[in-house]
Amino acid sequence: MAPKINLLLSLICRVHYAEQAIDVADVVRNCQTAEMHARVSKFNMMVSLIHGVLAAIVAPKLGILSDRIGRCPVLAISAIGSLISNLVLIIATKSTSVYGYRWILVGSFFEGMTGSIAAMMAAAHSYATDCTPAEKRAAAFGLFHASLFAGMAIGPAFGGYLVKVTGSILSTFYVAFLCQILFIIVVLFIIPESVSVQHRLNARDMHILDAEFNAVRPYTMRKFLRKLNFLEPLRVLVPGGAVRPAVRRNMQLLASIDTLLIGAGAGGMMVIILYAEFTFGWTSVEAGYFMSLGGTVRAFGLVVILPFIVKYLKSRDPFGQNHVGASYSDVTLIRFTTVCELVAFIGFAMAQTGVQFALAGTLGSIGGIASPTLQSALTKHVPKENVGALLGGLSLLHCICTIIAPIIFSTVYAYTISWYPRAIFFAFTVLYGLAFFCATMVKQTLNDSIYEEDYSERQATRYELSAPREAEPHAH
Template sequence: MPAPKTYAAVVADEQDPVLGSPLNPANNLNATSPFLPSIDGDNDEQGARAAGWDAAADFDGLPWWQVPSVTWLLVPFFIFAMAFGGMIVPKLNLIVDLVCRKHFADETLLDPNFTFIPVVLGADNPQCFIPEVKKSVSVFTMAINLTVGILSAFTAPKFGQLSDRYGRTKFLALASIGGISAEIITILCAKYPDVVHYNWLILAAVCDGLTGSFTAGGILSNSYASDCTPPSKRAVVIGRLHACLFTGLAVGPLLAGFLVAATGTLLSVFYALLICHIFFLFFVGFVVPESLSQQRRLRAQKEHAEKQDDHSARGTWLAPLHVANVLAPLKALWPTKAGSSPALRRNLVALATIDMIIAGVAMSIGTVLLLYCESDDTWGWGTVESSRFISLLSWVRVFVLLAILPAINYIFRVRPNARRARATGTAVPDANQGADTLDIWLLRTALVSDILGSTGYMLARHEGVFVFAGMLTAMGGLGGATVQATLTKHVPSQQVGQLLGAIGLLQALSRIVGPIAFNSLYAVTVGSFDTAIFALLASLFLLAFLATWLVRPHVYLKHDEEPAGEDEPLLQEQRGRSAVGSQVAASG
């Protein structure tokens, strides 16, 4: 009988004076940036092999079009993000116009002498920005977000778990089907507003949520990137995906505004979005190579089958409850098996909380932020001004992720590792080592920027100050890429999808709680204390900043495939230190 796998929660004692990283053979020498060359000048895949990253060997001998790389995802993910970003302002304005038409129609029924300026779909309709309409829009958009959030809370984690066993690309393609259905319903509501009631947009949200929505697309894309990338390069590579996201968010509104100006109708935007979703479906489903080799998928299927057999042996009556429990994926954040430690669990929970806040705020603040900006009591922006504002913030995030983050990674991670390699004369392998000091301080810096920007939103009394505050929050774009890359460094590669599935569940839950908090607060305080939403925003970022102080560097779950006796005692944290110390002594 084969010996069971063992896991060890490892904490390193001896640290590099620059990075705070352990002087351990698992450090990487080839964490490059997209703008700066690698140490030995090789490409990513060659660098991964040279550094001893074992996943690169899974695709040896295959033609280039069958070798997975995050580069395959950049174009389709950009299209996916552009569709998502391009619909934010037009869809919100469509909802405002539809709700406004209904409001004025109801007023006319109550008072036949009531007069109003006709509402033109897609045009600037200042008559619609009255407290009654804004409250109705806030409640309706909250209902849409709740619908998507509740349903994606079920589906996104399942997609993450299933993708570990059956591959990433299948479920990435599946996630776009909901977007296609949602755009078709939106087109019908916009084209036939007198026939198709805007409440049908709730059905569009149901279709979107059942396929995991943007949450599933994000976690599956990050899982794909993690499969293709050595751990120490992961923050930079996931940063590229986030840069594609924000580039899409920047370009999408501009193209949407151009289409509206050129065609004179909002419908053209939604037709274009439908084409984007269809392109993503076919490109990811039929062109992008799978990132998990058949060997790794079969191994994950075998481990899952063994786990199911174990559950059956313990008692079958609990199985239905386990399947129905929507919170079951969160167990990935609280490992209790052999070798896990309190430090590991604390790291995972703290980082998951930070990610939940960052993602939840990003998904929840957009609607009320635009309503605040477009109100006559503040800046009175229209579709063009709002689109430019979103585009500006997105371009700032792109610059941070494609220029600043790789430069920081090169200066503080690549160069020290290169000096250490020259000093020892040995190329060291790349492996999961948990968060290092650089990861933690990047998170803290990003969250401080978010706190300052949110406070600026609250105190701004001039458009220029408000826009500058928005740019400060955009600088916090470092946080999203860093926290997700850091999370994947804590677990073995075959558990990345499961872990990010749990993160997807938390993001979906934040999509439920976030709109309730922000939209309800805005609906209650509109006209009296409109900036209350920014006070809440700053408070959440402060909570995330405090959580970073709970994260301990270089704690991770080590996957050991070597034979071990069944009576092997649990490895404790001190034993992990001793193992690392022995490796250092041997290498010296």
């Protein structure tokens, strides 16, 4: 992230000064200006828009496809888009044209067309769901996120070292390109597939039957509009029929919190780095160390802190994990992590030095526990056969966040950087405050039924078993 931000800054800076017929040698010392940051922020908004819209359409379809072809091929497909995007970035940087940076938009197109990180995380979570029972799912999701943040911890620090040794920001992208090729090879040829052959065959048969059924139905305008509706996967978050109102309400609250947190993450990191470089004079090296510190804390929180806290909280509610709904540990962790993020962004706004800014970021990194906890809690609100659809719907929400959040935060930063740079952190504070409010409304342990009918029948059975029987008349 940090090398990419600085690469964009240098490329756009070069264009700006070329347009004004100023010597390129002056660019390096004049890039850290409010005007340059505003232009980078606006360009990043365009990249996020292209990438996010396409990923929002493609990611849910890849999630459904993973039931038919397996999780590993979908992981490889999503990685190929990132590989192409990285290659285009290298080519754009090497271009002799001052406007060569615009090719980055093409790379964003390819990344969006393969679902990007949203499809990759949905496939990874589906893989974990296939292999783990509900009570261990939060820990499994946590390990996936811990691996992600461990990479975020090692990558920026190593990238900063490479930049320092080689004197070229592009060296980090060469290494990233090789790592992406290695990832594709591993998921295709080494990692075992989690979806059984029989399950894939059943899913393919169901897909064929569904296609044949739709083929014989009359083609109406409603059917046509429904095909165009890319928001259709979100219906899983608004279940109807016999689903209990309490379950439906919890699902919508948890999905709202997850959306707000993902939105903050999607729109926040680039703005945070730009602000630190503008205010404290950070370079790619300091920004890389900052991201490494955050990634380390998040990974430590998911691998060490999360299992410890979950084990302690489970002792307070030993049977909560076996019921429908968020357990006591889920609700407590979600509320705690949203408060940590809220306090962290208040700290960002108040920080007077780079060290204070980094300490605030360390506190916010503890909030990385929230995402796997939220998604694990959501899987307890749907039947097992609907988990894939649920995670596909969440991936669509995440894609929408990558469209809207960067546009909002990049616009706020672009228009406030010249007169009050800290204004962006107040926007984040409002967002996390809303997430915490939603967290206070989540109800824990909704008994042992998702559907109203089952719930009524079980309640009636319990009443019959507990009610005293009338005395039978004696025979005379």
